[in-house]
Amino acid sequence: MLMALSTSSPLSLLPTATPAPSAAPGQLVTAALLGIVLIVVLITWAKLHPFLSLTIGALATGMIAGMLVGAVVTSFTGGFGSTMGGVGILVALGAIYGKLLADSGGADRIVDTLVSRATPRTLPWIMGLIGAIIGLPMFFEVGLVLLVPVIILVARRSGVSLMRIAIPTLAGLSAMHGLVPPHPGPLAAIDALGANLGITLAFGVIVAIPAIIIAGPLFAPLAARWAPVPVPALFLSAEDEGDTARRRPSFAATLGSILLPVALMLLKAVADIVAPGSPELWKTVLDFLGTPVIALLIAVLVGLLVLGRGAGFDRARLNETVGSSLGPIAAILLIVGAGGGFKQVLIDTGIGAVIASFVAGSSVSVLLLAWVVAALIRVATGSATVATITAAGILQPLTESLDQPMVALLVLAVGAGSLFLSHVNDAGFWLIKEYFGLSIGQTLKSWTVLECLISVAGLLGVLVIALFV
Template identity: 75%
Template sequence: MAAAGPAADAARAVVPGDQLVAAALIGIVLIVVLISWAKLHPFLSLAIGALATGAIAGLDVAAASTSFASGFGTTMGGVGILIALGAIYGKLLADSGGADRIVETLVARATPRSLPWVMGLIGAIIGLPMFFEVGLVLLVPVIILVARRSGAPLMRIALPTLAGLSAMHGLVPPHPGPLAAIGMLGADLGLTLALGVLVAIPAVVIAGPLFARFAERWVPAPVPLLFIASGEAALARRPSFVATLASILLPVVLMLAKAIADIAAPDSGAAWKAVIDFLGLPMIALGIAVVAGFFVLGRGAGFGRDKLQEVVGSSLGPVAGILLIVGAGGGFKQVLVDTGIGGFIAAQVDGSSVSVLLLAWLIAVVIRIATGSATVATITAAGILQPLVAGLDQATAALLVLAIGSGSVFLSHLNDAGFWLIKEYFGLDIGQTLKSWTVLECLISVVGLVGVLLLGLVL
């Protein structure tokens, strides 16, 4: 991303701010029309829309192409690797019968009424130490199999889980956005963590189990034909529930250990800290989970080397399209960043005279809508507001971080890689994704803001 920015700056003509906004809107409309009306593949539609946006916003064709390629590569280098590892793990979980063990336990012990609440809690627990994308690729097999086995509508199971993941990602450190904002605004990490959990709870409840009751009627989507165990061998022997649960929680524990170490000893140069930091990297933690799964899940199901090789080979084909689409979404986002659209909109909001907490939320919202990145929105908004925090107490500084975090998840749409992940994993069309995932993100954002404002009255 850093490489594309200077090149884009050099190749961009100075254009009026309203032209930048028009470029973003035209690009988004073009992508929707190409996918929905022309039936063009989303990968090609996103590429065309990104280049058109760059051209209208003053980038020359070469710079727009470089920007798109940079965003594509950055996204694939991060999220793409996680998707591939998650696909291998998910297929292994399904074919070994381990997912069936987890699903049977959840379905047997939870009533139909309590199941969405259980899934929301699972999403929040998994999402506490993990990046959203990592938690998603780990939980997608469980979401799909719980919906298939219980007979519940897909949205009733998926949305509470996604709400837990997303709320923790946007509001609670040690996720990168909130952690960066804490450093820039001088907020206390422990206080922000405690208040973040307090704000996240009602956001998860309202955007998850409660909203799912309506969304299951708005979006009557069938359960995707993914993670169906292949062959009868998977039914002969299955890993135990405890072994399967330990396998799922292994990357969670590794990343949680890194988060705790970062909080307890942020400046330590000790060897143990270096080891924990390495093992807690999302790609490393998920890679370890895959290797451990070969033994815990594969051997537990009686798989030999040939069967394990077959599982790995068959897992990657179905996600190839998802990888390209998510990468292209990252490319579109980078074009929007490099054109300066987010910065222009933020500057307009920054000149207003509203409450500092509401102002923080608004700035993060407009940058999120313009760029599609929650982390970019959080860091940019924190940078804009940094001069305002000199006279603030610690409680207000912590609430400022949470207001920014709430705004950073607002209105996920076509320029957000997460939008395409949800769409493709659950087999939705654009309209269904907007009516479910996008509304869920807006609810988390607004409920988070209300929670922050209410806390601001008593702290």
Template identity: 65%
Template sequence: MAPALFALAAPETAVSTGRLLPAALIGIALIVVLITRFRLHPFLSLTLGSLAVGAVAGLPMADVITSFTGGFGSTAAGVGTLIALGAMFGKLLADSGGAGEIVDTIVGRSGPRSLPWAMAAVGALIGLPMFFEIGLVLLMPVVFLVARRSGLSLVRVGVPALAGLSVMHGLVPPHPGPLVAVDALKADLGITLGLGVLIAVPTVAIAGPLFARFAARWVDVPAPELFEGRRDEVGAQVRRPSFGVTVATVSLPVVLMMGKAVADLLAAEGSVVRSALDFFGTPLVALLIAVLVAIFTLGRGAGMDRKALAASLEGALPPIAGILLIVAAGGGFKQTLVDSGIGKLVADWVQSSGLSVLLLAWLVAVLIRLATGSATVATVTASGILAPLVTTLDTGQTSLLVLAVGAGSLFFSHVNDAGFWLVKEYFGLSVGQNLKTWSAMETVISVVGLVLVLAVSLVV
């Protein structure tokens, strides 16, 4: 009986494989070529890639458009508001001087031997609410000043700060990449946040201060005098919120979201405590509360008037328009893959192959990252391909799948990554030196992140 059933099913599977697998490969290849060869914006590339997938798979184009727009809209609704609120929070942190207060306090209390560790902590704290590029621009004056005044190598001081920024960007919500993966894979945000922080701390330590010891031997560049006078001038003009108030404000959304996760595990369903923590720990509510609190603790605490506060909040939104479109288009691409049946095909293949789902997720993200140079594109595309797999995973494993994708999305930044050139120019490095420092650091983050994800999966 079993052979007969297999014989009946085989032609359908072969036909599906014959149409769907080439559709997926062509769609992804088209996205990669459009981004890397023709320098087309990822939003347009993902949109065209989605249409190509549907056309090659033989789906009615009207259905393809419906799938894409449906995925685009649901992702924008689920993630777009969070990215916007996160951007507002980060802008308030920067404009109020709160970020500078964190940096100066931690660095000021550190000796030469502990400075790399302090810079890693600064990078992680600043990176928690801010996009990587914004955090990098904000930290560069600090990195230069610390390197010059301490006499340490610019690489010895800068790599730990970059590691803190990058790890937060790839592994910890509310950054766009992790948020997209959480949304696409239907993971629990609180558990993902908790596991992300658990994995992020040792990853930052290894890829930051520890790796920097070796990187500083390979590359030794002096810190420029840039920002020396400008920072002192700004510091004298701006009244800052206190260190304690700033750290408490930055930690608020994290505490609220983790409180929801703890309540879901420990509190009785339907109880007042669980209902309250579930509401306040919902990402939208947690970030909204954080922004409202930051208006008073950071904005008013720094002496900003209504006009300055309004300008800060408004100025946070235009720079993230491109990110929002890329993320939403990634959601549309994901939905096209799911509705075409490609995702189920991949899921069935993984289940029959015996490969670790977490390892596969990391590999898929690595390949897309290497091809496109974008961690966000790697995350949204890999999440779409792997979305059907979550039906076979429990809550903890699904969160680890998000983190495996995030770790893979950071692998070996090179010449097709805008971040590569940003770091190169700020640090005054050659391409070869940047590969030995920044690119190597990103690879260490990716590999260590994967190892820790696999280790945690043994007990979760």
């Protein structure tokens, strides 16, 4: 089951074994810190494009860490290709779907409904709920590319600042990603630690709700002051361009097309729980349809029919929409791919093994230890998935003396730690930065703080529950 989960992730870079450290611990830590500083300096001071900065920083990090030049290049290109093969395809499909949603007027239907039935005060809370629902069965990147058009159009149409809309939505997506099964991350930790799925699910929901509230609607006003950016000129809709008389698809058709990939991925997740590894035809079909790339591809094809035809588009107009959607995301794809390459260089240096050795034999509370291990690996490698799997593997021997409620809390402590401090070695960091037109500083003050709030709130929730079990 573990291997099936790891290969389905769009950011799947999980090694079959923890890489051996390529140098002494001090050298590895120095290499990681210098690489991160170099990237930030190149982008902010030298004004070098993030793609080139990430590439240079990754190569420098690997060589400082003692890797051979050929090995560094192989590691970087492997990480770049793996990320592009997962996230790159998802971003491209999401861009096509988002442009179709905007051009057809379908996004207008959704946005008009949300804006007309909510006040500026309640809108962030509604967006947080939408993010949580969409994020439950989905990888973060999939939910993000589906919801970016809605976030941008809601902010543009409502007059509410972009961060007040985006932050609650992102909080809902991210909390589900790290804390609540049947999301694949928590499921992998459940499998590795032998936790009870039902108990973990119940505790996960209890922990996730306050984390979303704190990092979403409550933090959003502060994020809006720290990152006062205008709404990006993306996904301009018919109404935004003054064409309000044109035919639009119905609300039901639009909502159905948005929820279709959510339903497909949720069905796959449920099937993985009910019949893991089953060779039966129905399970094979659900595994195929629920794969993120396939689910989004189906959403695009259905969107071409339901949204395009619902708006009265002919074939030429549909092709124009698809073609015009891809150009604006070229820079995003290259930056995200380079971020994945940098992350893989860090993983291949073996810094995760160094962190594991630092905490071995610690007398700290097992739940706090789990959070710290996952957080350190996340900060060092940039991958929540790698942090979850690695930390679960390190902590597995500790579960022999724990009852099932405590093992479930251990899973959630690992999940909370895996979300901590997203920064320049995380491909998700660059997705948020580029989609919403933020500077590195603004991304750190909004997205990175949001992730830290979810992580710390998640840990506190776990520790509070532990007092009663």
